Amino acid sequence: MHYVVLKGHRGGYQLTLKQSGAFTAIIAELSELFVKLSREQAGQDEEQIVGFKIDTENRLFTEREKRQIQELIEQYPQFRVEQIESGVMTKTAARAWKEQDSIHLSRLVIRSGQEVQIDGDVLFIGAVHRGGILRATGSIFVVGKIEGVVHAGFPDQEEAIVVGDLSQAIQVRIADNVDILADSDQAFTPRSVTYINDLHLLDYGNLDELKVIRPKLYNKIGEA
Known part of the structure; x- marks a missing residue:
């Protein structure tokens, strides 16, 4: 083999x-x-x-x-x-994010028709069902399952990012930028980074590029 x-x-x-x-x-x-x-x-x-x-x-x-x-x-x-x-995120990286004062841990299950908003950054290990919306004023680090909508940087924080596998998500939003993933062929892994680029458009990268994409955030959480 x-x-x-x-x-x-x-x-x-x-x-x-x-x-x-x-x-x-x-x-x-x-x-x-x-x-x-x-x-x-x-x-x-x-x-x-x-x-x-x-x-x-x-x-x-x-x-x-x-x-x-x-x-x-x-x-x-x-x-x-x-x-x-690798296509996986280390437990060490997840714990490092959790240890930051501004990062909240959420195990919620957000069902269809529900909208949940969290202040600050969130390490999300729960599930968002189709028709559900997870919204955060800061960045969202996804370890759980997203089948609905994930919205970081609400309402106008363009520096926010979404890290994680959005391959089953319907939609991703950062600030007022939206991408309909159901119609997209964008490939995701648990180390994917969704962010707003210099042209103020939603863009995609990898955690290995975080130092370039968001230097301040990289310095805060270190290598992942």
């Missing part, structure tokens, strides 16, 4: 490390793959560096395991690891 999937993308490659594979099996496949890739690159422009973005699916590697992967790939001078990301 193949536990390493390689796909090309603009400017480099995407490596998916299947969560079902043992780490030793993944390392073995990576070793074989990069021997082959190195041979294919031989004779080409030696100054061109090929970058790899690595997705570990819903699995968190330890820092030691990440270093082992990076060292394996970067023993070949023409290859570089650009980032290693």
Whole structure:
């Protein structure tokens, strides 16, 4: 069974490390793959560096395991690891957000027809059913399930963000900006960030980009 999937993308490659594979099996496949890739690159422009973005699916590697992967790939001078990301949020990150004074923990189940508003930032581990609305004056960090509407930065705080998986949500709002997700092909993971960009439009990114998207918030909560 193949536990390493390689796909090309603009400017480099995407490596998916299947969560079902043992780490030793993944390392073995990576070793074989990069021997082959190195041979294919031989004779080409030696100054061109090929970058790899690595997705570990819903699995968190330890820092030691990440270093082992990076060292394996970067023993070949023409290859570089650009980032290693997972589709899950660490409990440490969730606890760090909760420990901030302005962040409220909510386990509510918001049913169809219900609207709930929370002052400040909220770490939401409950559920919003279709027809329900979760509204916060600050940012919303989603660990629970959103099938209805999530509205951060109410009524006019454009610096607010929404972090989390909105793949089942009907709609996302920040301040007075709205995106109808039911009609969107936007892909989400638990590490997705929804925010208002410099053009005052709703935009999407990843937690790894938080330092650029919202530097003040990044400095407040640290790396996630």
